[in-house]
Amino acid sequence: MDRTDHELLRLMGADARQSLAQLGAAVGLSPSAVNERVRRLQAAGTIRAIRADVAPEQISRPVLAFIWVALAPDASEDGFRRAMRDMPAICACHHVTGAWSYLLQIRVESLSGVEAFLARLKSGGWIARSETMLALSTVVDAPFIYRGA
Template identity: 35%
Template structure:
């Protein structure tokens, strides 16, 4: 699909990644196109699911979840069904779940209130998905695109 994106499409995408609230007028100015031409391109990118949505980036600390960690999970029994993502989806502290290559099967990004809350979450992850966990606490995030 990326071969179908020209320089202007990429410029529009880069601007929207940087500022999801950028106006069509702003995008038109940066792309040196008319507002209607940019609107047409944005709609096409949305319909092709290149642009999958617009979201607010919220400060986890403001939500009372200052502790972030990566949690790698591995099934205890490799013969069991590989359904950990579905089993864990209801846990709101899990922000994202990624299938990975390597020793672990998945890596989760979690955000919690405290070390004690992380400990409880890890216990729940282990019990719910029948997995082993390995955690890495995030000290600082330099950028998150």
């Protein structure tokens, strides 16, 4: 990746709806040259997706919770991972170091939604213990946005 690729990533991170012509004007390339670079960045896996940034409160998911999970000794780690991928409430699931096995980030409609999510984890036999934290407010909430090298 060269400087131009880095600048394209920064520009697209700020607003991926910009046209190829707008991106090209910003970096001094033709729209077709920008298109080729973007395709190459996608093929390499650098650009993983271009998606909508949805406001959770607008789709009835205002409650943000973080759940530390220690897997039960007899729980299947592969099974746990598959189950987490299939749960719509999960925004992120991280395998972590330290006293916990995983850190989950969920979005639900209410506090009873958090309770229902935890009950589902418990009924699946996945967890030995957990700790839940609720976000009171959010200072920064975004997927990784490339801001430059």
